[in-house]
Amino acid sequence: GENVEQHPSTLSVQEGDSAVIKCTYSDSASNYFPWYKQELGKRPQLIIDIRSNVGEKKDQRIAVTLNKTAKHFSLHITETQPEDSAVYFCAAKNSGYALNFGKGTSLLVTP
Amino acid sequence: ETGVTQTPRHLVMGMTNKKSLKCEQHLGHNAMYWYKQSAKKPLELMFVYSLEERVENNSVPSRFSPECPNSSHLFLHLHTLQPEDSALYLCASSQGGNTGYEQYFGPGTRLTVT
Numbered sequence: 001g002e003n004v005e006q007h008p009s010t011l012s013v014q015e016g017d018s019a020v021i022k023c024t025y026s027d028s029a030s031n032y033f034p035w036y037k038q039e040l041g042k043r044p045q046l047i048i049d050i051r052s053n054v055g056e057k058k059d060q061r062i063a064v065t066l067n068k069t070a071k072h073f074s075l076h077i078t079e080t081q082p083e084d085s086a087v088y089f090c091a092a093k094n095s096g097y098a099l100n101f102g103k104g105t106s107l108l109v110t111p
Numbered sequence: 112e113t114g115v116t117q118t119p120r121h122l123v124m125g126m127t128n129k130k131s132l133k134c135e136q137h138l139g140h141n142a143m144y145w146y147k148q149s150a151k152k153p154l155e156l157m158f159v160y161s162l163e164e165r166v167e168n169n170s171v172p173s174r175f176s177p178e179c180p181n182s183s184h185l186f187l188h189l190h191t192l193q194p195e196d197s198a199l200y201l202c203a204s205s206q207g208g209n210t211g212y213e214q215y216f217g218p219g220t221r222l223t224v225t
Binding site: 004034036042043044045046049089091096097098099100101102103104 | 115142144151152153154156159161166167169201213214215216217218219
């Protein structure tokens with residue numbers, strides 16, 4: 001089955017700096033790659049997603065890049081703010097039903 | 112409340128108890144999911160229902176029994192659980208099951224098995 005690896009497990013940055021989280025996947029048939037943000041005590045919420053026919057997608061301070069050949073995708077957050085502090089999960093999905101999640105990255109943005 | 116709701120939000124049960132978790136989605140979606148979230152582990156998919164039919168069961172022990180009476184409601188019946196079953200149980204729904212549609216999560220039920 002699909003195996004999604006996510007790094008780093010924890011990340012601490014200063015406010016205003018950029019943060020990058022990387023994920024790799026094993027199933028070359030995966031074609032949908034969402035990123036979820038989960039604040040402490042709250043539900044995971046989708047922040048951005050990308051499909052395999054696109055190499056990059058941007059939404060304000062958040063961007064995701066996908067390298068299908070290398071089977072990896074990354075989340076980039078620019079101009080980080082304290083409210084960006086949360087756990088971020090990547091996931092990969094093929095034509096089946098399952099979203100296969102990475103273990104999460106705990107991001108801390110310090111003022 | 113709109114979106115995906117779950118009850119109860121917290122549950123403490125003994126290993127011999129029987130309880131049920133409830134999920135309701137108000138989004139008009141046709142696929143619903145149960146996930147287990149444990150510390151230091153990825154979100155684990157347990158069950159998927161599409162149009163009220165179970166389409167995926169990820170080797171979940173039989174002490175967890177799902178039920179989907181209609182496309183808006185999903186239950187997880189629990190019996191003779193083990194302490195290692197303590198976790199956050201998240202329900203989610205999406206517009207389509209096997210296509211790349213966003214999954215909307217509920218707030219979860221924090222389960223503690225004593």
